[in-house]
Amino acid sequence: MNSDPEKNPENNPEASLMTAYGQRSTDLDAAADGIDMLDSIQIDPVIKEPKLDDPLMTSVKIGRTDADDRTTTTTTPETSANSDGGHRGSDDPFEAFLHRSRARCTFRVQIIQTLVHGFLSRHKQLIKRVLLVGVLLGYILYFCFAVWYSSSGALIIIILTSLVVLSVTHKLVMRRWGSIIKEKCFDPIGGILASRQCRYLRWILYAVLVIGIVVFLAMDVFLDVRRLTSFFGMVTFVTLAYVTSTNPAKVKWRPVLWGLGLQFLLGIVILRWSVGYVFFRFLGDQVESFLDYADEGSKFVFGDEGYLLHRMAFKVFPSVIYFSAVISIFYYWGLMQYFIMKIAWLMQFTMATTAIESMNAATNIFIGMAESVVMLRPFVPKLTKSELHAVMTGGFATVSGSYVAALVEVGATPEHLLSAAIMSAPAALAMAKLSYPETAVSVTRTEDDVYMDKTPARNVIEAASTGAIAAIKVVASVAANLIAILGLVAFLDAALSYFGSRVGYPELSFQKICAVVFWPVAALMGVEIEDAGKIASLIGTKVFVDEFISFKDLGDMVRKGEVQERSAVIATYACCGFGSIAAVGIYIGALVSIAPQRRGDISEVAFRAVINGNMAGFLTACIAGVLYTGTSLMNLPEGDVRNSTLLQNYTTTENITSTLFN
DSSP states (O other): OOOOTTTOGGGOHHHHHHHHTTOOOOOHHHHHHHHHGGGGOEEOTTTOSEEOOSHHHHHOOTTOOHHHHHHSOOOOHHHHHHHHHTOSOOSOHHHHHHHHHHHHHHHHHHHHHHHHHHHHHHTHHHHHHHHHHHHHHHHHHHHHHHHHHOTTTTHHHHHHHHHHHHHHHHHHHHHHHHHHHIIIIIHHHHHHHHSHHHHHHHHHHHHHHHHHHHHHHHHHHTTOHHHHHHHHHHHHHHHHHHHTOSOGGGOOHHHHHHHHHHHHHHHIIIIIOHHHHHHHHHHHHHHHHHHHTHHHHHHHHHOTTGGGTSHIIIIIHHHHHHHHHHHHHHHHHTHHHHHHHHHHHHHHHHHOOOHHHHHHHHHTTTSOHHHHHHHHTTTGGGOOHHHHHHHHHHHHHOOOHHHHHHHHHTTOOHHHHHHHHHHHHHHHHHHHHHHSOOOSOOSOOSGGGOOOOOOOOSSHHHHHHHHHHHHHHHHHHHHHHHHHHHHHHHHHHHHHHHHHHTTTOTTOOHHHHHHHHTHHHHHHTTOOGGGHHHHHHHHHHHHHTOHHHHHHHHHHHHHHTOSOHHHHHHHHHHTOSOOSHHHHHHHHHHHHHHOGGGHHHHHHHHHHHHHHHHHHHHHHHHHHHHHOOOGGGSOOOSSOGGGOSSSSOOHHHHHHHHHHHO
8 A cells, every 4th residue: 555645645635635626736726626615515404414425525534544444434524523523413504504614614724734734844944044044144133233232241242152153163164074174184193293203202391391380380489488388288289199099100191290281271360360360250250140040939939038038948959950950951952062072072182081081070060970970871881990080089079060059159259169160170180090090991082982962851941840850859968968967067066075075175076176187288278377277177077078068167257257368269179079978978879870890899999089089179279379369469340240240230341341352
């Protein structure tokens, strides 16, 4: 049997209609002429059935199959209408007229739908192009008018448009000439760089780079004891990682040196270059302002004033849910995958780490270690122990984007928190490859060996809903941990106070013990000496309790003026990361659940990974301490950058524009 609807009139009502009257054309007028002949149908009041004296009604079968034809009678518009309405005919002429009219209308609609659908199917690509050109022309007109109306006020539009244009241009160029560029440019350059002569030259360049950085830092920090202390702290942490390495002879210094170099580059851009600092401060304030829109949902659910009565439950946690929904939408659009793969390519190109290590480090900037396990599911069974250690170190050294939202809400400085999350990614790889160098052959070395799945959501609404629901697990986990850990810490403080009071020291507490144990770490990072004890207690809280509580305590200290600005900035970098003891159990459980055959290897490298993850944070804090000179020395625009939000005035944005482009 012919299944083609155009050749099989039984499956095509329009073709059946044309056949009955000798019309093969699909023209709408011809179809309408045929439909008008439905008026010839007469209702017999005796037998109460339509008389099919017109050949049209014996040929048209709407929505029927061969199986239906063998078991049921012929379907006509009249009988279909009667069956739909539960009637088999009527003596009432008016009721018969209604049934006849409904049949004619239904049949006309079906014909029109068929014609419109066919037209859209045949010209789908043309319609898409016309709509795309129309939208593009409309946006160009809007963009030009916005820049003409207020170039400084259109800063956000200019930045977003530039990013989109660059991304689209890069994609089009690589799609059309990517293979040629790789064959003619990248492959020859890679061959030259891999040659023995170039290898010696590369080592000479590395030596010159290291010597240049050391000389620059020596001249830059020589007159500032605090920054000089941070430099010695950086050297100390790198030395400790090398001395405790599993195989010092196998250490490859390229990822280590490039990791430190990328950290310094990011640190200089953010902390020493006024334009970079203004940009990150502007970006941080935009993030903070963007998170404030979650308050509208909180007000609706908990009340306009009631939602502020319990800040943690009704303001902080809703921000996490809101931000998670936004991240999920970005995944649906493919934006997250694009940025993650580009950052991973940069790390792989510079640091020569494997594709899975680079992709995991880039992913951890945006999502947490628990969420990244889903992405790693196909690869964990194949990872070498060094790669497994690098993956876990990256998870312990960084925080996720949704968690950044919660930390900002409890008082963390957004611009420094964002820069810490970015700088910790190369730091984690550097410390991981220094402490656990690769001695096996990896099967995930190139980009072709790894991939990122697309979100299963079918539309934006489903993506947002999926992200919001996924955040419930994060919120519940944070809430449960806070309740349990704060209760345990309170009990521990009470017990320590009791034992301390037996010897005349009732002030003994967990924070005081951490202040003593981690005081050398805080001092090496270059905090103010008078603040070293307080920062040490924050580090101890981060390691043994939870980083969220550590940032909450830091926010309280800053609001009360108990720590100086330099100490608060360094503490922000040091405490950034899921490096608590509780996180070790969470990460081990997540990885073992997807690769139970690697249980022994995961447990073996976990303890070393959490130490190196925290040391990566300390290393980032040292670099921040070396480069940080205080915002008062920078040529910053006057006013509060928080005024330059999407829906508020653009006074400060004009100052930012003048700083960026003048």
